Amino acid sequence: MFQQCMIVGNLGKDPEMRYTPDGTPVTSFTVAVNRKWTGRDGGEGEKTWWFKVTCWRKLAETTNQFLKKGRQVMVIGEIDASAWTGQDGQPRATLELTAREVKFLGGRDESGGSYDAGAAGYATEEEDIPF
Numbered sequence: 001m002f003q004q005c006m007i008v009g010n011l012g013k014d015p016e017m018r019y020t021p022d023g024t025p026v027t028s029f030t031v032a033v034n035r036k037w038t039g040r041d042g043g044e045g046e047k048t049w050w051f052k053v054t055c056w057r058k059l060a061e062t063t064n065q066f067l068k069k070g071r072q073v074m075v076i077g078e079i080d081a082s083a084w085t086g087q088d089g090q091p092r093a094t095l096e097l098t099a100r101e102v103k104f105l106g107g108r109d110e111s112g113g114s115y116d117a118g119a120a121g122y123a124t125e126e127e128d129i130p131f
Helices: 057-066
Strands: 005-011 016-019 025-038 044-056 072-085 091-104 122-124
Touching (some): 025 057, 044 057
Antiparallel strands (some): 005 025, 016 025, 025 044
């Protein structure tokens, strides 16, 4: 069996990189995916889904170096959903994506300079991801 998910959205905050006890780099960030529509009655609607994204090894280093809050990205990877009850008794859920590929979209940083993440602004995970 195989499953793959692709999302396009904007980073909700700057990436955070850490290292496992054996020294493997891991970077985490959140991506907001928005959908806007106009209903039959002419009213506008909007919904936002938040994804927690985790990158490993070289992909972790690359995304940590080039991504910033607000940057638009396309992420391809495996998805996992978790549900629980919060301390307030309300149901909660999260969507977590382990990235295999990240495409940097948008083209320029806030200072007007170009991002240099390879010719296409594209990074992939070359090694197996530990599950």
